[in-house]
Amino acid sequence: MKVRLKEIAVPYTGDVPPGAVRRSGDTFLVELGCEPSFPTHIYVENELGEVTGHVSPENLIQALSTMLGQYETFYETLLATMDDAVTVVDEHGHVLALNEKMASLYQLQRAEVEGKPLDHFFDQEALMLQTVMRDKKPVRHAYNQPKPDVHVIVSTVPVFIGDQCIGGMSIERDITDVVRLNDELSHAAASLHDLSQADLGEHPFSRVIGHSEKLQQAITLATKVAKTDANVLITGESGVGKELFAEGIHQASPRKEAPFVAINCGAIPTALFESELFGYVQGAFTGAVKGGKQGKFAAAKGGTLFLDEIGEMPLELQVKLLRVLQERAYYPVGGNEAVPLDVRIIAATNRSLEKMIQEGRFREDLYYRLHVISIHIPPLRERLEDMPALIQCILKEFALKYDKELPRLDPEVMYTLSKQKWEGNVRQLRNLLERVVILNGDTDEPVRLHDLPETFQRQLHSTPQPAPVVDEKSRIAEALQTTFGNKTAAAKLLGISRATLYNKIKQWDLE
Numbered sequence: 193m194k195v196r197l198k199e200i201a202v203p204y205t206g207d208v209p210p211g212a213v214r215r216s217g218d219t220f221l222v223e224l225g226c227e228p229s230f231p232t233h234i235y236v237e238n239e240l241g242e243v244t245g246h247v248s249p250e251n252l253i254q255a256l257s258t259m260l261g262q263y264e265t266f267y268e269t270l271l272a273t274m275d276d277a278v279t280v281v282d283e284h285g286h287v288l289a290l291n292e293k294m295a296s297l298y299q300l301q302r303a304e305v306e307g308k309p310l311d312h313f314f315d316q317e318a319l320m321l322q323t324v325m326r327d328k329k330p331v332r333h334a335y336n337q338p339k340p341d342v343h344v345i346v347s348t349v350p351v352f353i354g355d356q357c358i359g360g361m362s363i364e365r366d367i368t369d370v371v372r373l374n375d376e377l378s379h380a381a382a383s384l385h386d387l388s389q390a391d392l393g394e395h396p397f398s399r400v401i402g403h404s405e406k407l408q409q410a411i412t413l414a415t416k417v418a419k420t421d422a423n424v425l426i427t428g429e430s431g432v433g434k435e436l437f438a439e440g441i442h443q444a445s446p447r448k449e450a451p452f453v454a455i456n457c458g459a460i461p462t463a464l465f466e467s468e469l470f471g472y473v474q475g476a477f478t479g480a481v482k483g484g485k486q487g488k489f490a491a492a493k494g495g496t497l498f499l500d501e502i503g504e505m506p507l508e509l510q511v512k513l514l515r516v517l518q519e520r521a522y523y524p525v526g527g528n529e530a531v532p533l534d535v536r537i538i539a540a541t542n543r544s545l546e547k548m549i550q551e552g553r554f555r556e557d558l559y560y561r562l563h564v565i566s567i568h569i570p571p572l573r574e575r576l577e578d579m580p581a582l583i584q585c586i587l588k589e590f591a592l593k594y595d596k597e598l599p600r601l602d603p604e605v606m607y608t609l610s611k612q613k614w615e616g617n618v619r620q621l622r623n624l625l626e627r628v629v630i631l632n633g634d635t636d637e638p639v640r641l642h643d644l645p646e647t648f649q650r651q652l653h654s655t656p657q658p659a660p661v662v663d664e665k666s667r668i669a670e671a672l673q674t675t676f677g678n679k680t681a682a683a684k685l686l687g688i689s690r691a692t693l694y695n696k697i698k699q700w701d702l703e
């Protein structure tokens with residue numbers, strides 16, 4: 193006979209029968225073959241409370257014990273199969289169960305621990321369980337280092353029946369390997385980087401740190417393209433390393449002995465564009481410098497001209513640039529003689545030029561000229577495996593710059609940055625680590641999570657939510673307000689370059 197617990201109401205209200213075995217609280221087990229006072233029938237009620245039948249106590253107990261056996265088997269299988277280490281305690285903090293993973297993580301025998309108070313074996317866990325059971329609030333993903341060589345991420349939850357807390361559970365993920373691997377990797381990467389700085393100074397992409405497949409693919413493509421004279425379009429969010437790549441391409445190209453000149457297209461006032469790029473001849477206009485002035489095309493002669501933020505260039509200037517690229521020659525302002533164009537063009541943008549074309553804000557013909565080859569640099573959040581190497585190299589760089597000891601990061605910090613939460617770009621990571629070096633560079637203590645800036649802490653403690661839709665203009669206005677108008681600080685806060693910030697301020701008249 194199948195009996196489901198929820199469908200059974202036991203109308204028995206008399207005393208606990210003499211054959212009953214007491215357990216904690218109000219629950220009791222009834223031994224089979226009980227005294228005559230025990231009811232002979234247990235009524236089955238439907239949802240309306242009407243009696244629809246009955247079961248004998250023997251059958252009910254049989255059914256319940258089968259069901260209990262099934263639950264226990266599922267529970268045991270679950271504990272045995274989980275990759276995480278699990279401990280279950282009752283409301284008094286006595287261990288009800290722990291799985292093999294837990295026993296092996298702490299080198300304990302399960303039989304030794306079960307039934308005993310948890311604090312006989314684990315101070316920290318017992319404390320955490322006590323706290324969550326008392327506060328009735330779970331703690332999720334807390335880092336803990338229970339032993340010098342064991343690193344775990346712990347979630348501890350109270351267990352309730354209705355309002356009553358009947359115990360708690362602690363689930364630990366062993367991240368010792370991750371921490372060790374991160375450590376090894378970052379040290380290896382840092383020494384490799386030292387090597388590359390020392391004698392591979394010539395390696396064109398040695399300043400681009402990261403071993404992730406995505407970054408390596410971008411480097412491979414950039415290395416191939418560098419050998420040709422083709423125009424290149426580098427795309428990617430702000431602060432992902434587009435300029436670093438452009439410099440790498442220049443260094444890997446036959447033009448490497450000639451200059452690499454960078455220009456921020458959004459930062460040049462329209463009226464000055466031609467004289468900035470093409471230069472001018474003597475007497476071209478009132479106030480022109482005697483002897484004329486060299487433009488960026490001439491300054492980069494034989495080398496590479498990097499047109500950063502090409503998406504910010506006004507349409508009328510796009511036409512002028514296109515003409516130069518088509519004719520491979522330009523006229524300095526006030527001059528009649530065409531100067532042959534001898535530069536390789538690399539452009540970069542963090543905007544979708546395709547979308548801008550559709551909206552009529554970017555010329556399609558210029559787009560095709562520029563993106564003979566395009567290289568996309570993925571954001572850091574898509575290649576968090578690059579974090580340990582980046583962190584170590586950046587820390588070293590700033591330790592050297594500020595003449596400080598290399599700070600040691602607590603494994604929790606390393607883990608959090610590389611495995612969990614970092615949403616910022618490389619520029620923001622540099623800012624964070626610069627601060628870490630300045631503030632912690634001379635102490636022996638490892639840098640802990642609470643040493644990181646408040647904004648970072650807030651980000652950690654808030655549950656991830658979909659990013660609020662705040663338009664760029666408001667974000668910038670807010671950053672300027674926060675920094676009392678200090679543009680360098682605001683650019684740092686936003687993770688954008690100062691030039692970009694100036695463009696935006698100008699564009700939206702934010703001053």
Ligand SMILES: Nc1ncnc2c1ncn2[C@@H]1O[C@H](COP(=O)(O)OP(=O)(O)OP(=O)(O)O)[C@@H](O)[C@H]1O
Binds near residue numbers: 436619
């Ligand atoms: N892979 C990397 N390895 C080491 N440093 C990096 C890496 N990527 C970026 N950086 C550093 O981060 C900062 C920002 O990089 P860069 O200026 O090249 O970004 P960008 O994409 O051109 O930014 P923007 O779009 O704002 O101009 C620089 O200090 C750069 O050295």
